[in-house]
Amino acid sequence: MRAAVRTGTTEGRQMGGIREIAIAGAGMAGLHAAESLREAGFEGRVTMIGDEGHRPYSRPPLSKEFLTGKGAPASVELRDDAAFEALDLDLRLGRRAQRLRPAERAIELDDGSAVAADGVVVATGARARRPDTALDGVHVLRSVEDAEAVHEAFKTEERVVVVGAGFIGAEVASSARSAGLEVTLLEAAPTPLTRVIDPRVGGVFTELHRDNGVDLRLGVGVTGFEGRGRVERVRLSDGDTLDASLVVAGLGALPNTEWLEGSGVGLAEGTGGVLCDEYCRTAVPGVYAAGDIAAWPHPRYGGLMRLEHWTNAGEQADTAVRNLLAGDGAGTPYTPVPYFWSDQYGMKIQLLGQAAPADTAEIVHGSAEDRKFVAFLGRDGMLVGVLGLRSTPKVMRYRRLLSERTTWEGALAEVNPRS
Template sequence: MREVVVVGAGLAGLSTAEALRGAGFDGTITLVGEEAHEPYSRPPLSKELLTGKGTGAGVRLRGPEELSALDLDLRLGVRALALHPGERAVELSDGSRVTGDSVVIATGGAARRPDTTLSGVHVLRTLDDAEALRAELAEHERITVVGAGFIGAEVAASARALGLEVTLIEAAATPLTRTVDPRVGSVLAELHRDNGVDLRVGVGVRALEGTGRVERVRLADDSTVEASLVVAGLGVNLNTGWLAGSGVELDAGDQAVRCDEHCATSLPGVYAAGDLASWPHPRYGGRTRLEHWTNAGEQAAVVAHNLLAGSGTRWAYQPVPYFWSDQYGAKVQLLGQATPADSVEIVHGSPESRKFVAFFGRAGMLVGVLGLRSTPKTMRYRKLLEQPTAWTDALAAAAP
């Protein structure tokens, strides 16, 4: 193998290139990125960059010298249009083609946008999104955020830090309903209210209304929220459309790239990493897909190893999922899975103090640990999730 094409210049794509070089690969690595920006980190976009504590240059994943040292054929500002499997060629939007002995798919996802042409309506996924939103935050006194997932929650917290009035709307009964059991989600709801956010749960959005610019948000119960600035945190659509007809197998629902336990796709020599990759995880059953910063880097390392393994031993990807979020000066950390859960137990602290560690159990086994303002205690339980641990054994390990 002398040529590798990595499609996607986010954390997963760049980390794959770095891991290949770190393992001694001295062939050609072509890194293709749709955005014109050099690879950057997304977590600061909803926090430091929005609040003015960071800059676009400050979110770069690597400095110019570090990037240069990787000796990449860097193709920025071009989009992948198609994958031609017979020649492992990727057709690009500038009319060129790049070929490789192997291809890594790391094109991530794009923010779902509301069906409206009104100005004043934003999403937050890219550096350009963040800079456009930051400019508007400086000109408004209030903001309405639709969707109380991690992005919506962080935007709400950043807006409050800037002194804006914030209305946060969530169709589910509690925030983070796709990630956290409602018994803990309800505590996170109170964290928003503690910090002066007008949180509306259990009601969806019917329409965004206005003339030219958004003026109000009409809810499913026909009530309205006056709003001249709206941020929609509605999740992502995975960037896998360019794979149509290539033979790369996709999941029927979200169109994620189906990988095996080694992160290999249905096409020989083609791997996937990052937000768009789904794979079988033996500890959680079924297929897993993670939109987490740590997953992108960890999965990329496995992909790079397996690309170079040849006839040697390939690694199976069996991580302990890890995610964190900073909201109102408090760190929320999640190890493993926190939903669905049969059992939830607060093992340290209390919800009332907004400082605790919670265990999540399913089918008699520990499956997740969540901490709020409890970093050291949360992280010490990672080892319980690295191997199967019975629920009763986990509770015993947490005893004072």
């Protein structure tokens, strides 16, 4: 845990003429923004606006250990009371930022009040894409309430249909098996995780699900949900129909940008997030963005990058805040080595860097058959990613190659097959 203690005078040290900072969004990025402000010695007012009614909490367990047990769900607390209170925030929980009004240096909230701010950190994250149905029994998984509902349903239902074999869908399938449910996992693509991983490597995850008793159906989409009030059947694109009274959809996430409409903050084409420059600055002076919502040009990967990764939310918020306090024209470009992990069937999957289906993939340690490997991912002659299954120390060792920009050949030359 990071220290969260204020230092200095009680006068309220201002930095770069900034007296009041508003953080919109009380998630991981919002929390890190608050902590970084205080660690940097900012003693002005910090207002945190969060529509969920909870202090920032940890989402990754929601699809993992939170769901698996029959007893009380695992804790998702990120900071204890003392650490959180030491941040001395003007907390507006259960309140939505409705509109950013740069000319008035204010954020309008959904209760009609306004929060004054010379600086703003946009950290409103993303929400789960919902399937097109209002039937009960069809769930998504983003918030702690979503997870509580799924956890409760796992206690009484015998089977679940999971739609989408991306990371969240795959983790829900794994957790449901641990909780003793029968699982049908539907994926429109030819392998799980196809959005991120070469199908030749993704194939190992197909076997992982099947060996764990999941009825994995690939190349199959959902054409509709049927039932009276509550879901009873799922119609599939191959003409089949599944009986189902519990469905969990993992259909990806949509950035929460609506409240920024008309503010002058630009949106990124393609990735759909808030458009930032390499300093996490939006088009509006004094307004920075971080976390799942932010899209920015990462010089090492070309084009815009928007990550839905836990580690990124914290790291990007730290950089955004440092740059906000440094003022326009100063600061540090944000050039992280992206990092993502997933836990499925007791195995850790890790991805450093970036992965796209078209990347070259080569296993450099272990093997897919042993379900223990490290694979290099290459693009245009460069190493762009390192993917590992049950290989944490080895994956982390190659982080340096990604931060130093290493050619594909150079990366292969660094591999010691006996290590």
